[in-house]
Amino acid sequence: xxxxxxxxxxxxxxxxxxxxxxxTFLTAYDYPTALLEDRVGIDMILVGDSAVMxxxxxETTLPATMDFMVEITAAVSRAVERAFIVGDMPYMSYxxxxxxxxxxxxxxxxxxxxxxxxLEGGARxxxxxxxIVKAGIPVMGHIGLTPQAASLIGGLKAQGxxxxxxxALIEDAKVLEEVGAFAILLEAIPARVAEIIVRNARVPxxxxxxxxxxxxxxxxxHDILGLFEAFTPKFVKKYADLAPIMVDxxxxxxxxxxxxxxPTPDHEYHIPKEEWQRLQELLKADKGGxx
Ligand code: KIV
Numbered sequence: 404x405x406x407x408x409x410x411x412x413x414x415x416x417x418x419x420x421x422x423x424x425x426x427t428f429l430t431a432y433d434y435p436t437a438l439l440e441d442r443v444g445i446d447m448i449l450v451g452d453s454a455v456m457x458x459x460x461x462e463t464t465l466p467a468t469m470d471f472m473v474e475i476t477a478a479v480s481r482a483v484e485r486a487f488i489v490g491d492m493p494y495m496s497y498x499x500x501x502x503x504x505x506x507x508x509x510x511x512x513x514x515x516x517x518x519x520x521x522l523e524g525g526a527r528x529x530x531x532x533x534x535i536v537k538a539g540i541p542v543m544g545h546i547g548l549t550p551q552a553a554s555l556i557g558g559l560k561a562q563g564x565x566x567x568x569x570x571a572l573i574e575d576a577k578v579l580e581e582v583g584a585f586a587i588l589l590e591a592i593p594a595r596v597a598e599i600i601v602r603n604a605r606v607p608x609x610x611x612x613x614x615x616x617x618x619x620x621x622x623x624x625h626d627i628l629g630l631f632e633a634f635t636p637k638f639v640k641k642y643a644d645l646a647p648i649m650v651d652x653x654x655x656x657x658x659x660x661x662x663x664x665x666p667t668p669d670h671e672y673h674i675p676k677e678e679w680q681r682l683q684e685l686l687k688a689d690k691g692g693x694x
Contacts, residue, residue: 407484408484408485409485410484410485410487410518411446411447411485411486411487412487412518413487413518413519413541413585415487416446416447416487416585416586416607417607419446419607419618419619420607420618425618425619425620426446426447426607426609426618426619426620427444427445427446427447427619427620428445428446428447428448428449428609428619428620428621428622429445429447429448429449429621429622429623429624429627430448430449430450430451430453430454430457430621430622430623430624430625431448431449431450431479431482431624432450432451432454432457432458432475432478432479432624433458433475433478433479434478434479434481434482435482436624437478437479437482437483437486438482438483440486440624441482441483441484441485441486444485445486446486446487446619447486447487447488447489447609447619447621448479448483448486448487448488448489449489449491449521449621450472450475450476450479450488450489450490450491450515450517451464451491451623452464452467452472452491452492452493452494452550452551453491453550453623453625454467454471454472454475455467455471456631456633457623457624457625457630457631462633463550463553464493464494464550464551465494465551466494467491467493467494468493469493469496469507469510471493472490472491472492472493472496472511472515473490473510473511473514473515474515476488476490476511476514476515476516476517477514477515477516479516480515480516480517481516487518487519488515488516488517488518488519489517489518489519489520489521489543490508490511490512490515490517490519490520490521491520491521491522492504492507492508492511492520492521492522493551494551497522497528497531497535498528498531501530501531501534504522504531504534504535505534505535505538505540508520508535508538508540508542509538509540511540512540518541519540519541519542519543519585520535520540520541520542520543521542521543521544521545521588522535522542522543522544522545523545523546523549523550523551523552524544524545524546524549524552525544525546525571525572525574525575525576525578525579526574526575526578528544529578529579529581529582530582532544532579532582532583532584533582533583536582536583536584537583541585542583542584542585543584543585543586543587543588543609544575544576544579544584544586544587544588545587545588545590546562546572546575546576546579546587546588546589546590546592547561547562547563547572547589547590547591547592547613548560548561548562548590548591548592548612549590560591561591561592561593561612561637562590562591562592563592563593563596564593569592569593569596572589572592572596572600573596573599573600573603576589576600576603576604576608577603580604580605580606584606585606585607586606586607586608586609587600587604587606587607587608587609588608588609588610588611588621589608589609589610589611589613589617590611590612590613591611591612591613591636591638592612592613593613593614594613594614594615594616595614596613597610597613597614597616597617598614598616601616601617601618607619609621611623611638612636612637612638613638622638622639622640623639626639626641627639627640627641627642627643628641628642628643628644628645629641629643629644629645629646630645630646630649632646
Protein backbone atom coordinates (compact mmCIF):
# COMPACT_ATOMS: atom_id res chain seq x y z
CA UNK A 404 0.00 0.00 0.00
CA UNK A 405 1.31 3.48 -0.90
CA UNK A 406 1.52 5.53 2.26
CA UNK A 407 -0.19 8.93 2.25
CA UNK A 408 2.14 11.88 2.83
CA UNK A 409 1.63 13.80 6.06
CA UNK A 410 -0.61 16.86 5.77
CA UNK A 411 1.01 20.24 6.44
CA UNK A 412 -0.55 21.72 9.58
CA UNK A 413 -0.31 25.09 11.31
CA UNK A 414 2.24 23.74 13.87
CA UNK A 415 4.32 22.48 10.92
CA UNK A 416 4.12 25.92 9.24
CA UNK A 417 5.33 27.51 12.50
CA UNK A 418 8.10 24.91 12.75
CA UNK A 419 9.26 25.81 9.24
CA UNK A 420 9.53 29.46 10.29
CA UNK A 421 11.43 28.38 13.40
CA UNK A 422 13.87 26.32 11.27
CA UNK A 423 14.34 29.23 8.84
CA UNK A 424 12.85 27.14 6.03
CA UNK A 425 10.99 29.24 3.46
CA UNK A 426 7.31 28.40 2.94
CA THR A 427 6.22 27.83 -0.67
CA PHE A 428 2.75 28.97 -1.61
CA LEU A 429 0.92 28.96 -4.98
CA THR A 430 -2.65 29.44 -6.10
CA ALA A 431 -4.62 26.55 -7.65
CA TYR A 432 -8.21 26.58 -8.84
CA ASP A 433 -8.68 23.09 -10.22
CA TYR A 434 -7.98 19.40 -9.60
CA PRO A 435 -5.18 18.74 -12.15
CA THR A 436 -3.16 21.82 -11.19
CA ALA A 437 -3.48 21.12 -7.46
CA LEU A 438 -2.48 17.49 -8.05
CA LEU A 439 0.78 18.53 -9.73
CA GLU A 440 1.60 21.28 -7.21
CA ASP A 441 1.03 18.86 -4.33
CA ARG A 442 3.03 16.11 -6.05
CA VAL A 443 6.15 18.29 -6.19
CA GLY A 444 5.82 19.39 -2.56
CA ILE A 445 4.24 22.86 -2.47
CA ASP A 446 3.61 23.70 1.21
CA MET A 447 0.45 25.80 0.88
CA ILE A 448 -2.20 26.31 -1.79
CA LEU A 449 -4.43 29.37 -2.01
CA VAL A 450 -7.72 28.85 -3.79
CA GLY A 451 -7.79 32.55 -4.63
CA ASP A 452 -10.70 34.63 -5.83
CA SER A 453 -8.27 35.55 -8.64
CA ALA A 454 -9.81 32.40 -10.16
CA VAL A 455 -12.57 34.53 -11.66
CA MET A 456 -9.96 36.58 -13.52
CA UNK A 457 -7.65 33.71 -14.49
CA UNK A 458 -10.35 31.14 -15.35
CA UNK A 459 -13.48 33.12 -16.15
CA UNK A 460 -12.05 36.26 -17.76
CA UNK A 461 -13.48 38.83 -15.35
CA GLU A 462 -11.57 42.12 -15.03
CA THR A 463 -11.68 42.13 -11.21
CA THR A 464 -12.12 39.59 -8.41
CA LEU A 465 -15.44 41.14 -7.32
CA PRO A 466 -17.78 38.76 -9.22
CA ALA A 467 -16.50 35.68 -7.31
CA THR A 468 -19.36 33.98 -5.47
CA MET A 469 -19.35 31.67 -2.47
CA ASP A 470 -20.81 28.76 -4.47
CA PHE A 471 -18.10 29.05 -7.11
CA MET A 472 -15.29 29.39 -4.56
CA VAL A 473 -16.50 26.45 -2.49
CA GLU A 474 -16.85 24.24 -5.57
CA ILE A 475 -13.30 24.92 -6.81
CA THR A 476 -11.90 24.60 -3.28
CA ALA A 477 -13.46 21.14 -3.06
CA ALA A 478 -11.83 20.20 -6.39
CA VAL A 479 -8.44 21.31 -5.06
CA SER A 480 -9.02 19.41 -1.79
CA ARG A 481 -9.79 16.19 -3.68
CA ALA A 482 -6.39 16.46 -5.36
CA VAL A 483 -4.29 17.34 -2.34
CA GLU A 484 -2.66 14.95 0.10
CA ARG A 485 -0.07 17.17 1.78
CA ALA A 486 -0.41 20.90 1.11
CA PHE A 487 -2.21 23.22 3.54
CA ILE A 488 -5.24 24.65 1.72
CA VAL A 489 -6.42 28.23 2.19
CA GLY A 490 -9.84 29.25 0.84
CA ASP A 491 -10.11 32.87 -0.22
CA MET A 492 -13.27 34.55 1.03
CA PRO A 493 -14.93 36.40 -1.88
CA TYR A 494 -16.24 39.96 -1.94
CA MET A 495 -19.16 40.53 0.42
CA SER A 496 -18.95 37.04 1.93
CA TYR A 497 -17.51 38.49 5.18
CA UNK A 498 -17.78 42.28 5.02
CA UNK A 499 -21.49 42.64 5.98
CA UNK A 500 -21.51 40.97 9.42
CA UNK A 501 -19.76 38.55 11.79
CA UNK A 502 -22.56 36.01 11.15
CA UNK A 503 -21.99 36.11 7.40
CA UNK A 504 -18.25 35.83 7.93
CA UNK A 505 -18.53 32.78 10.23
CA UNK A 506 -21.14 31.00 8.10
CA UNK A 507 -19.20 31.48 4.86
CA UNK A 508 -15.84 30.62 6.41
CA UNK A 509 -17.51 27.45 7.69
CA UNK A 510 -18.58 26.53 4.15
CA UNK A 511 -14.94 26.65 2.97
CA UNK A 512 -14.02 24.18 5.72
CA UNK A 513 -17.05 21.85 5.68
CA UNK A 514 -17.93 21.82 1.96
CA UNK A 515 -14.61 22.88 0.41
CA UNK A 516 -12.26 20.87 2.63
CA UNK A 517 -10.03 23.93 3.22
CA UNK A 518 -7.72 24.09 6.25
CA UNK A 519 -8.09 27.85 6.71
CA UNK A 520 -9.59 30.93 5.10
CA UNK A 521 -8.07 34.21 3.99
CA LEU A 522 -9.74 37.59 4.03
CA GLU A 523 -8.65 41.06 2.97
CA GLY A 524 -8.18 44.02 5.31
CA GLY A 525 -6.26 44.98 8.44
CA ALA A 526 -7.65 46.84 11.44
CA ARG A 527 -10.94 47.53 9.62
CA UNK A 528 -11.57 43.75 9.41
CA UNK A 529 -10.23 42.86 12.87
CA UNK A 530 -13.70 42.14 14.26
CA UNK A 531 -14.44 39.65 11.43
CA UNK A 532 -11.10 37.88 11.84
CA UNK A 533 -11.67 37.56 15.58
CA UNK A 534 -15.21 36.22 15.12
CA ILE A 535 -14.10 33.53 12.62
CA VAL A 536 -11.14 32.49 14.79
CA LYS A 537 -13.46 32.27 17.82
CA ALA A 538 -15.65 29.92 15.75
CA GLY A 539 -12.62 27.64 15.48
CA ILE A 540 -11.52 28.45 11.93
CA PRO A 541 -7.95 29.59 11.21
CA VAL A 542 -7.71 32.91 9.36
CA MET A 543 -4.91 34.32 7.24
CA GLY A 544 -4.97 38.12 7.16
CA HIS A 545 -4.20 39.89 3.86
CA ILE A 546 -2.98 43.50 3.79
CA GLY A 547 -1.30 45.88 1.35
CA LEU A 548 -2.77 45.65 -2.13
CA THR A 549 -6.20 44.23 -1.36
CA PRO A 550 -7.99 43.90 -4.73
CA GLN A 551 -11.51 43.73 -3.26
CA ALA A 552 -10.95 47.29 -1.94
CA ALA A 553 -9.17 48.56 -5.08
CA SER A 554 -11.29 51.68 -5.31
CA LEU A 555 -10.69 52.57 -1.64
CA ILE A 556 -6.90 52.12 -1.89
CA GLY A 557 -6.52 54.03 -5.16
CA GLY A 558 -6.35 51.13 -7.63
CA LEU A 559 -4.35 47.95 -8.10
CA LYS A 560 -0.99 49.40 -7.10
CA ALA A 561 1.73 48.94 -4.49
CA GLN A 562 0.77 50.13 -1.00
CA GLY A 563 2.72 51.59 1.94
CA UNK A 564 5.07 53.78 -0.09
CA UNK A 565 4.61 56.84 2.14
CA UNK A 566 5.74 56.94 5.79
CA UNK A 567 2.14 57.25 7.00
CA UNK A 568 0.70 54.39 4.90
CA UNK A 569 3.69 52.18 5.75
CA UNK A 570 3.10 52.85 9.47
CA ALA A 571 -0.59 52.00 9.03
CA LEU A 572 0.37 48.65 7.47
CA ILE A 573 2.74 47.88 10.34
CA GLU A 574 -0.13 48.60 12.74
CA ASP A 575 -2.58 46.52 10.66
CA ALA A 576 -0.25 43.51 10.91
CA LYS A 577 -0.05 43.93 14.71
CA VAL A 578 -3.85 44.13 15.03
CA LEU A 579 -4.37 41.02 12.87
CA GLU A 580 -1.93 39.11 15.03
CA GLU A 581 -3.67 40.32 18.21
CA VAL A 582 -7.12 39.16 17.04
CA GLY A 583 -5.79 35.68 16.26
CA ALA A 584 -4.77 35.51 12.58
CA PHE A 585 -2.48 32.48 12.25
CA ALA A 586 -0.54 34.12 9.39
CA ILE A 587 -0.41 37.39 7.49
CA LEU A 588 -0.08 37.84 3.74
CA LEU A 589 1.52 41.07 2.49
CA GLU A 590 0.70 42.00 -1.09
CA ALA A 591 2.77 44.52 -3.05
CA ILE A 592 4.33 46.51 -0.23
CA PRO A 593 7.93 47.78 -0.13
CA ALA A 594 10.42 45.13 0.95
CA ARG A 595 11.85 47.36 3.70
CA VAL A 596 8.39 47.88 5.21
CA ALA A 597 7.74 44.11 5.02
CA GLU A 598 11.02 43.55 6.84
CA ILE A 599 9.78 45.61 9.82
CA ILE A 600 6.54 43.59 9.90
CA VAL A 601 8.50 40.31 9.80
CA ARG A 602 10.80 41.49 12.59
CA ASN A 603 7.86 42.39 14.84
CA ALA A 604 5.67 39.38 14.00
CA ARG A 605 5.06 36.28 16.09
CA VAL A 606 3.14 34.64 13.23
CA PRO A 607 4.35 33.59 9.76
CA UNK A 608 4.42 36.50 7.31
CA UNK A 609 3.95 35.55 3.67
CA UNK A 610 4.68 37.70 0.66
CA UNK A 611 3.23 38.23 -2.74
CA UNK A 612 5.40 40.98 -4.14
CA UNK A 613 6.66 42.11 -0.73
CA UNK A 614 10.27 40.98 -0.71
CA UNK A 615 12.58 38.20 0.37
CA UNK A 616 12.54 38.84 4.12
CA UNK A 617 9.12 37.24 4.49
CA UNK A 618 8.80 33.68 5.77
CA UNK A 619 7.29 32.43 2.51
CA UNK A 620 6.40 33.41 -1.04
CA UNK A 621 3.11 33.24 -2.93
CA UNK A 622 2.56 33.65 -6.67
CA UNK A 623 -0.45 33.12 -8.91
CA UNK A 624 -0.09 29.91 -10.87
CA HIS A 625 -1.38 31.38 -14.16
CA ASP A 626 1.27 34.12 -13.88
CA ILE A 627 4.19 31.75 -13.37
CA LEU A 628 3.04 29.53 -16.24
CA GLY A 629 2.51 32.42 -18.68
CA LEU A 630 -1.22 31.82 -18.94
CA PHE A 631 -2.51 35.23 -17.80
CA GLU A 632 -2.07 37.86 -20.47
CA ALA A 633 -4.24 40.79 -19.28
CA PHE A 634 -1.41 42.38 -17.22
CA THR A 635 1.77 41.33 -15.42
CA PRO A 636 2.57 42.83 -12.02
CA LYS A 637 6.22 43.79 -11.34
CA PHE A 638 6.58 41.01 -8.75
CA VAL A 639 5.72 38.17 -11.14
CA LYS A 640 8.38 35.76 -12.37
CA LYS A 641 7.42 33.55 -15.30
CA TYR A 642 8.78 30.03 -14.73
CA ALA A 643 7.28 28.65 -17.94
CA ASP A 644 5.65 29.97 -21.08
CA LEU A 645 2.81 27.54 -21.66
CA ALA A 646 0.74 29.75 -23.97
CA PRO A 647 2.85 29.07 -27.11
CA ILE A 648 2.94 25.35 -26.25
CA MET A 649 -0.87 25.26 -25.98
CA VAL A 650 -1.32 27.34 -29.11
CA ASP A 651 0.96 24.96 -31.03
CA UNK A 652 -1.08 21.93 -29.84
CA UNK A 653 -4.39 23.59 -30.80
CA UNK A 654 -2.99 24.61 -34.19
CA UNK A 655 -1.68 21.12 -35.02
CA UNK A 656 -5.01 19.54 -33.96
CA UNK A 657 -6.94 21.89 -36.24
CA UNK A 658 -4.56 21.19 -39.14
CA UNK A 659 -4.72 17.41 -38.72
CA UNK A 660 -8.52 17.27 -38.44
CA UNK A 661 -8.92 19.52 -41.50
CA UNK A 662 -6.42 17.40 -43.45
CA UNK A 663 -7.97 14.10 -42.37
CA UNK A 664 -4.72 13.11 -40.67
CA UNK A 665 -6.48 12.62 -37.32
CA PRO A 666 -7.92 10.25 -36.23
CA THR A 667 -5.93 7.28 -37.54
CA PRO A 668 -6.95 3.63 -36.96
CA ASP A 669 -4.89 3.79 -33.73
CA HIS A 670 -7.53 6.09 -32.24
CA GLU A 671 -10.56 4.08 -33.38
CA TYR A 672 -12.51 1.27 -31.69
CA HIS A 673 -12.84 -2.02 -33.57
CA ILE A 674 -15.79 -4.38 -33.87
CA PRO A 675 -14.88 -8.11 -33.73
CA LYS A 676 -14.89 -9.85 -37.14
CA GLU A 677 -17.78 -12.24 -36.31
CA GLU A 678 -19.92 -9.37 -35.02
CA TRP A 679 -19.18 -7.39 -38.18
CA GLN A 680 -20.35 -10.36 -40.29
CA ARG A 681 -23.49 -10.75 -38.19
CA LEU A 682 -24.19 -7.05 -38.58
CA GLN A 683 -23.95 -7.38 -42.39
CA GLU A 684 -26.44 -10.26 -42.26
CA LEU A 685 -28.82 -8.34 -40.00
CA LEU A 686 -28.69 -5.35 -42.31
CA LYS A 687 -29.20 -7.58 -45.39
CA ALA A 688 -32.18 -9.28 -43.74
CA ASP A 689 -33.71 -5.89 -42.91
CA LYS A 690 -33.25 -4.75 -46.52
CA GLY A 691 -34.83 -8.02 -47.78
CA GLY A 692 -37.83 -7.45 -45.49
CA UNK A 693 -38.26 -3.86 -46.76
CA UNK A 694 -38.21 -4.99 -50.39
O1 KIV B 1 -7.01 35.72 -5.13
C1 KIV B 1 -5.79 35.65 -5.02
O2 KIV B 1 -5.10 34.95 -5.74
C2 KIV B 1 -5.17 36.47 -3.98
C3 KIV B 1 -3.71 36.74 -4.10
C4 KIV B 1 -3.45 37.72 -5.16
C5 KIV B 1 -3.14 37.17 -2.80
O3 KIV B 1 -5.84 36.93 -3.11
